[in-house]
Amino acid sequence: MKDSLQPGLSKVRRIIIDRDRTIGFMGEEGRVYATPELCRDIEHTCRDLLLDHAQAGEDSVGLEIMVRHTAPTLPGMEVEITATVTAVEGRKVSFDVVAKDEIEPIGQGKHVRFVVDREKTYERLRAKAAKRAARSG
Numbered sequence: 799m800k801d802s803l804q805p806g807l808s809k810v811r812r813i814i815i816d817r818d819r820t821i822g823f824m825g826e827e828g829r830v831y832a833t834p835e836l837c838r839d840i841e842h843t844c845r846d847l848l849l850d851h852a853q854a855g856e857d858s859v860g861l862e863i864m865v866r867h868t869a870p871t872l873p874g875m876e877v878e879i880t881a882t883v884t885a886v887e888g889r890k891v892s893f894d895v896v897a898k899d900e901i902e903p904i905g906q907g908k909h910v911r912f913v914v915d916r917e918k919t920y921e922r923l924r925a926k927a928a929k930r931a932a933r934s935g
Contacts, residue, residue, distance in 0.1 A: 799848070805883050811881075812876055816873065831870065844881045844911055861912050865907035
């Protein structure tokens with residue numbers, strides 16, 4: 799990570815809630831922004847902020863997420879997610895996150911990501927795949 803990554807930095811992401819981001823188990827009248835999709839959108843917002851300050855070959859993976867999804871958002875509404883860096887401890891980066899739709903706040907939480915070297919990560923994944931293949935062979 800570049801030295802530019804500091805606590806206090808933030809990134810805003812705006813998303814229109816399409817059908818793929820909604821729950822369907824309560825029928826069409828109950829279709830709203832799904833909590834797992836909110837979590838995914840939070841992760842992407844935080845990752846995008848980190849990528850703005852990444853060195854070549856770096857990316858990040860999620861370590862922890864805590865989200866309170868406090869209000870429903872209807873399909874077609876716009877959601878704004880704001881991620882703010884609260885701590886940078888080596889390669890571990892912590893965020894506070896807030897989300898709101900056109901009407902009201904809909905959620906808040908904390909997220910932690912770990913900065914990784916892509917090639918080293920690929921090596922670890924290949925090694926794990928080889929161990930798995932050896933166990934099942």
